[in-house]
Amino acid sequence: MDGEQGVDGGGASLWWRPSWGRYGGPNRRWPWPSTLLLTGFVLVGSRFAEAQQVGDRAPLDLFARVLLVVGSGLLLWRHRQPVLVAFGTAGAAMVYLGAGYPYGPVFLTVALACFCAVVAGHRRAAWTALGMFWAGHVLVAHWLYQWLPPAKDDAAAWGQEGVIAGWTVAILAVSELARSRREQWTRERAERAQAARRRADEERLRIARELHDVLAHSISVINVQAGVGLALLDTDPEQARTALTTIKSASKEALGEVRQVLDTLRTPGDAPRAPAPGLDRLPELVAQAADAGLTVEVAGEAPRLAPGTDLAAFRIVQEALTNVVRHSGSRHARVRLEHDGGALRLRIDDDGPATGADTGGSGNGLAGMRERAAALGGTIEAGPRPDGGFRVLAVLPLKVKEDNR
Incomplete structure (x- = not known):
């Protein structure tokens, strides 16, 4: 769904990753396409469920459709306000079922909202919302049903509660698995970034050592020979000439080695022009x-x-x-x-x-x-x-x- 894809360091995408900003906050993009698609699916699926449950549940009316749209529309905020969306969708679904409307894909909105809340780290809120939803269903199906529509409704079978409980546990299990995988991916990304920084630091140290060793040695030779040349310039021109020749040779060699280091910086993947x-x-x-x-x-x-x-x-x-x-x-x-x-x-x-x-x-x-x-x-x-x-x-x-x- 939109806003739920993430790309790891290797470029692979995982469908369950929520869309988070660089600093942990949500992105500004709203998941409109996925929310509209889900809303349409819930409305059409509920209409199909109504046709299958004629006489057992109350027919869909304007209030039912408003509840379905509100429950689905809340998912627009599932990455920005995951806790509120989890409780909001659970509350809308409870009112929908309490009004006696047909069972159907209304459960899907609660599942997705709680899934996003768990992945975002709000595990307790998601568990509470699902527990509230399941407890509300038990309350309506086994006690309040006699005062709620549809008229002359019977208590639900306890086996049905087992199915709903299993469905709830499955949602939590999948959500926890996705949360665990997301945390692992975050740790791996941090470790890769740390390793990259460490390699960069080691490379900078290596280059600094190379430049220091090359320049310190050559400049020391140049410094000594320059002193000799200055001292003998008037008394022994020939020896001064030798000192200047040594300075020229040492400086040329130093320039060559520095150039080799700089070439390695410019084209790190290429082999050096001269052997180390x-x-x-x-x-x-x-x-x-x-x-x-x-x-x-x-x-x-x-x-x-x-x-x-x-x-x-x-x-x-x-x-x-x-x-x-x-x-x-x-x-x-x-x-x-x-x-x-x-x-x-x-x-x-x-x-x-x-x-x-x-x-x-x-x-x-x-x-x-x-x-x-x-x-x-x-x-x-x-x-x-x-x-x-x-x-x-x-x-x-x-x-x-x-x-x-």
């Missing part, structure tokens, strides 16, 4: 550190890693060396790679001393390293060594690719 960096580029990283005045010794070899683990390992080493350049007075660092027991261990040491006030691990760089490791189920330990200097120890689970590179 991994530990196979460690010699290149060592050369860049040397350009910044840092000598790096590398010991050990990395096993074959899944792309995500390989990228995380590379970025962790890159960020650790960048921090040495920026925050340590040492011009020497050591990188050691070990793997055993299903884990890759990365250890980056420098001899210090610290030159900055933020070397304790509260910066974005160390936070990004910890996030990368945690995303893979690994850990990061970073802090001063007992004998001086600083150490970064990363433990990442191994995920060996089954296919050959």
Whole structure:
């Protein structure tokens, strides 16, 4: 019926869903077509019931038709005022039956009104309205019938009350099932929205980490070389030229990696134009550190890693060396790679001393390293060594690719 369809996150519609606004309130659309169709069905069905119950029930007159129209017309408000509509349709049906008019589709208006009330969350009101309707029918059919039309009417059979009670229970059961399904759908939609927000947050963090790692490393190299160039510009032009060449190379590489990240943002479904960096580029990283005045010794070899683990390992080493350049007075660092027991261990040491006030691990760089490791189920330990200097120890689970590179 109009106003009763809803569409879930996947685009599937369920006929029983009431039409609710985005913030829980009813939509402004009125269910005119369905209400008019139901009103016509009730009027025609009641006329047919009158023909079948001639002599047993009072004939339909103007008052009967007014009651039928009022009971059906109330359903226009079934999404806006479900409680009032439930009691209103039950009251109109009670008056209709109390006046001795034929049994027929008048019950349908009560069923639909109570169904909408239960689905909307007004369970107690719907149960009360149906209970009132059933109690009123019992009262009319077994006690008040002798004073109400039609004349010389007999008491109804108690078996008939059992049928009506079963009909009432069936309405409640179907309504409760629809309400339960609607609540489940609402929870699923909220969970999908929460999962989408979580994925968006994780993607933003990933991009922020990538940009930070790329820019922090390259700008550190540029900063050091710019200082060298300025210091030697007058006394050693050739060395200053070398520093400027290093700055150009570092800035070009940084621009390339930033462009790759931005391309991923613009076309998230496409494969990247260049492969993500991994530990196979460690010699290149060592050369860049040397350009910044840092000598790096590398010991050990990395096993074959899944792309995500390989990228995380590379970025962790890159960020650790960048921090040495920026925050340590040492011009020497050591990188050691070990793997055993299903884990890759990365250890980056420098001899210090610290030159900055933020070397304790509260910066974005160390936070990004910890996030990368945690995303893979690994850990990061970073802090001063007992004998001086600083150490970064990363433990990442191994995920060996089954296919050959």
